[in-house]
Amino acid sequence: MTEFPQQSERFMRRRYLVTGGAGFIGSHLCERLLEQGHEVLCVDNYYSSSRANIEHLLTNPRFEVLRHDVTFPLYVEVDAIFHLACPASPVHYQRDPVQTTKTSVLGSINMLGLAKRLRVPILLASTSEVYGDPLVHPQPEDYWGNVNPIGIRSCYDEGKRCAETLFFDYWRQHELPIKVVRIFNTYGPRMQPNDGRVVSNFIMQALKGQRLTVYGEGAQTRSFCYVDDLVDGLQRMMRTPADVVGPINLGNPNEFTILELAKQIQSHMGVHTDIEFRPLPSDDPMQRQPVIARASEILGWTPLISLDQGLPKTIDWFSSSLVQIPR
Numbered sequence: 511m512t513e514f515p516q517q518s519e520r521f522m523r524r525r526y527l528v529t530g531g532a533g534f535i536g537s538h539l540c541e542r543l544l545e546q547g548h549e550v551l552c553v554d555n556y557y558s559s560s561r562a563n564i565e566h567l568l569t570n571p572r573f574e575v576l577r578h579d580v581t582f583p584l585y586v587e588v589d590a591i592f593h594l595a596c597p598a599s600p601v602h603y604q605r606d607p608v609q610t611t612k613t614s615v616l617g618s619i620n621m622l623g624l625a626k627r628l629r630v631p632i633l634l635a636s637t638s639e640v641y642g643d644p645l646v647h648p649q650p651e652d653y654w655g656n657v658n659p660i661g662i663r664s665c666y667d668e669g670k671r672c673a674e675t676l677f678f679d680y681w682r683q684h685e686l687p688i689k690v691v692r693i694f695n696t697y698g699p700r701m702q703p704n705d706g707r708v709v710s711n712f713i714m715q716a717l718k719g720q721r722l723t724v725y726g727e728g729a730q731t732r733s734f735c736y737v738d739d740l741v742d743g744l745q746r747m748m749r750t751p752a753d754v755v756g757p758i759n760l761g762n763p764n765e766f767t768i769l770e771l772a773k774q775i776q777s778h779m780g781v782h783t784d785i786e787f788r789p790l791p792s793d794d795p796m797q798r799q800p801v802i803a804r805a806s807e808i809l810g811w812t813p814l815i816s817l818d819q820g821l822p823k824t825i826d827w828f829s830s831s832l833v834q835i836p837r
């Protein structure tokens with residue numbers, strides 16, 4: 511089995527492929543890798559991402575961008591692969607659900623094939639959605655989940671579950687050095703303002719002086735991780751020895767109801783418009799909180815940035831970008 515460098519070698523220059531590199535998390539990962547002196551090949555089809563996210567990286571000679579859809583094979587030479595490509599917000603992944611499943615399944619098959627040819631480590635950005643509407647709370651990695659296979663979220667949930675299956679079968683069958691992380695709700699600068707996610711929606715609504723749209727009674731919970739912490743977790747996972755395959759949860763275990771989040775955002779922004787309650791979308795998970803014992807034991811990782819610290823940074827970014835954002 512291919513050995514991947516240990517922590518001590520982490521500053522060796524490597525050439526990384528980041529699929530979905532122009533996305534919200536992907537662009538932060540590309541930026542971090544470049545800051546550390548690595549070369550980055552960013553692959554993206556811009557379906558739910560934006561060229562603006564990587565514009566500031568384009569002048570870096572170690573950064574290369576390829577417009578490509580991962581549902582088609584890719585022939586490149588790299589030392590390691592971060593496979594992030596897939597629309598991830600409900601609004602985006604439900605817009606073309608068939609394509610979402612294709613992206614997860616065919617995209618994973620193609621990227622695993624690439625990793626197999628090159629014999630390089632490949633990390634899958636999986637998701638807390640594999641737990642569905644969880645009956646076990648908080649969610650440890652050995653919980654198998656409670657997922658509706660035929661609902662409106664299934665294209666994403668089942669797509670990512672199948673991607674995990676593929677990764678583990680390539681590991682068992684072909685001894686491919688895989689890494690699987692399950693990413694819980696993440697927020698920060700460069701979230702797409704129109705992605706329909708709760709943090710971006712609330713901030714955009716508050717900036718426009720609109721009422722914040724809380725679905726259901728706002729009693730459902732989520733645990734929000736700041737993007738810088740998440741990127742650190744991804745890198746730590748990539749640096750682990752070949753016998754560390756995951757899955758490992760990455761998320762901030764501090765849990766909030768959606769109503770609490772709305773009030774926190776209002777208080778940070780000094781706006782106190784009324785809340786508009788709307789029907790809860792179907793299959794919306796009622797609670798979500800990661801158990802991060804594995805991440806902390808195996809990766810030495812724990813999120814450092816609280817919601818109180820991360821929200822102002824995110825709000826500042828949205829405020830300063832608002833001039834360019836269509837209203």
Ligand code: UDP
Nearest residue numbers: 600706707708709711723724725730768794
């Ligand atoms: N939500 C909300 N108002 C919004 C957008 C989302 O109340 O304007 C709720 C949504 O119903 C869910 C939670 O916020 O319970 C998180 O939604 P998001 O789309 O950010 O991510 P999810 O964790 O559901 O994938």
